[in-house]
Amino acid sequence: MDSLVLQGVTKRFGKVTAAQDVSFEAKPGRILGLLGPNGAGKTTTIRMIANILTPDIGRITLNGHVVGPWSQEQMGYLPEERGLYKKVKINDQLRYLAALKGVHARESVPRIAYWVKRLGLQQWSARKAQELSKGMQQKVQFIAAVLSNPRLIILDEPFSGLDPVNSEFLREIVAELKANGRIILFASHRMEQVEQLCDDICLIADGKLLLKGTLRDIKRRFKRDKLALEFDGEAPFLNAMEEKGDLHFLERNEDGCIVRLAEHFHSRSLLERLLATPDLELYRFELLQPSLNEIFIRTVESQ
Amino acid sequence: MMSRKSLVVMQNEFMRRVTSKTFILTTLLGPALLIGFFAIIIMISISAVEDSPEEISSLRIAMVDETGVLNARILDQDTGDHVLVTADLSSAHEGVLDGLFDAYVHIPPEVISGTSQPLLYSLEGGGLGVRGTLGNIIDRALEDHLLADRNVSADVRSIFDRVVRLESVRLTDEGEEAGAPAREGYAIIGMVLGMVMYMTMLIYGTLILYGAMEERTTRVVEIIVSSVRPFDLLMGKVLGIGLIGFVQMAVWVLMFLGAMIFAGPIIGMFVDPAIYDLPAAATNQEILAAADISMPHISVGLFIWFILYFIGGYLLYGGLFATVGTLVDSPQESQTLLLPLLMPMIISIVFLSVVVVNPDSGLAVGLSLIPLTSPVPMIVRLAVTDVPFWQLLLSYGLLVLSFMGSIWVSARIYRASILMYGKKPSLKVIVGYLRHG
Structure with a gap:
């Protein structure tokens, strides 16, 4: 070889x-x-x-x-x-x-x-x-x-x-x-x-x-636990979820946010919740692939 | 000893430097400066030799002889170019003050009995030359007078003038005469080797030291050592820069020999044959011989050993300079390490006279075997005595091994010190390098 x-x-x-x-x-x-x-x-x-x-x-x-x-x-x-x-x-x-x-x-x-x-x-x-x-x-x-x-x-x-x-x-x-x-x-x-x-x-x-x-x-090997959201309307339940520890805000602005989902929390339930919310128009719901940088930091930190 | 890669390094080091402007300029201008320097010294000293008799000849000296017996004997002698005039004390004294005489000599009567000494009076104090010449003349006159007083015949008198010189002859093993050993001449060979080696290390040692630092200071080192072993790198560097030294010195020696061909006639032109009691038609060789400007005869074998020991010593010290170069990061740091490095060479030059007088003593044999001191004493012993072949072999073997050893040590330090720029090594760290490098 x-x-x-x-x-x-x-x-x-x-x-x-x-x-x-x-x-x-x-x-x-x-x-x-x-x-x-x-x-x-x-x-x-x-x-x-x-x-x-x-x-x-x-x-x-x-x-x-x-x-x-x-x-x-x-x-x-x-x-x-x-x-x-x-x-x-x-x-x-x-x-x-x-x-x-x-x-x-x-x-x-x-x-x-x-x-x-x-x-x-x-x-x-x-x-x-x-x-x-x-x-x-x-x-x-x-x-x-x-x-x-x-x-x-x-x-x-x-x-x-x-x-x-x-x-x-x-x-x-x-x-x-x-x-x-x-x-x-x-x-x-x-x-x-x-x-x-x-x-x-x-x-x-x-x-x-x-x-x-x-x-x-x-x-x-690394789970897609980062979620990018873009929507029009109010979604106050997101704050409640963070307080409960289901997710964690990484970025937040007027059009949406990027959150990290907790291990036990399934993205599907969040999607259902969003779709079920009246007066909320969902534009983007994307599970992001972790960047190498994140993998790197997480791996080194976990040591 | 030489791998293909150290050959590549050596060739590169040599070619890079031999084509540099600095090298060409120092090679050409070095001897010009040196020759100019010596030419001035030679011209000044030669003119001083030629001038001095004229200065003395212009002296008029009054002799005041109160013994009443020495004056005739004094005036009888060859007084050189001095003009001696008999006078009484007061007129001599006045004469010197008036400028009529340059000096006067007062010889009191007690000089005969030895209870008093003659005195030379002058305004300028009188040079050593005049005092010596007049002193000899008076001494001779006194001796002649005292001997004549006791009826000693001229035959007996001449016995006192005889001088015996012990000549020495060296015998070969077969009992044949092998000519005079001329030890003084051979001591000069050792002296020359010592000086040449010392000068060479002063000039090229630092060049080797800088060379050994170059890769690390320019940080090209990691590219280089990923292609060549540190041992081969340093070996190539020491040999390449060493070769530069040889070439430069070879050029200088050739220039010197060329100059010698012309120098004879030139010295001949400046030197008046009459100074050495030679006929005006004397050849340059005769003049040079009379002036003691001659070289001891050197056998071919001795010459070859001279060159071999020079190369060996040069490379060993070159290797040591390279070691220092691997230990430091800047030339300033190397200063404290360089003096102890040259100490053994200085010691071998200091003990040169002992080796010449007693070439087979334990000290001489020891010095000529120890690698760091061996070149100078061994070359002197080779000239003065018959050195057993095993000693020669051992001495040179140790020299070559030490050279290889110095490169080996440098290479180990080098390999380890690549990892730490700017960190000054302590003795402990150096020992660590050697163990783990």
């Missing part, structure tokens, strides 16, 4: 456990979102996959073989803590980074030309990195991550610091790489980005894997 597999991976730094018994699988042609609050152990997990750190317990395999120096050449990495050699020209810099991945200048030079053009950096390729803006440097770092045509691409907060136009541009490229059958690992704490991009999700907090599965499965 041509995928990245983590099995019971644990890493400790002194008394701190940065990753505890983490297991998941990232498949080719899919984007796996590694989610978690700051300090959750995302970066430690990524560093172990990138063979910068070695796990204390457990094993990490790519294509069935334990990761090591060999897999580093099959892997492109855009870390969150990123930089470039300040005084080195972009072209030279990328050629060096490609050479470290085992790509000969023969092959890397045309590839660099392609990517530099694709990301609109032609005029900058003969300049030193320190002359580039932060956003441009980030695009250079992105090129470095994909230059060796790696099977596994790890992107840690790739959009932070990018303007919307460039973010969108990068998203398209990532989607293209996914279509090419690469394994893509996308780490972020920006839920809306993960929701847009990822096929699979791993939620990490305090070094532990709290949730994993496809995005759709995870969303299904």
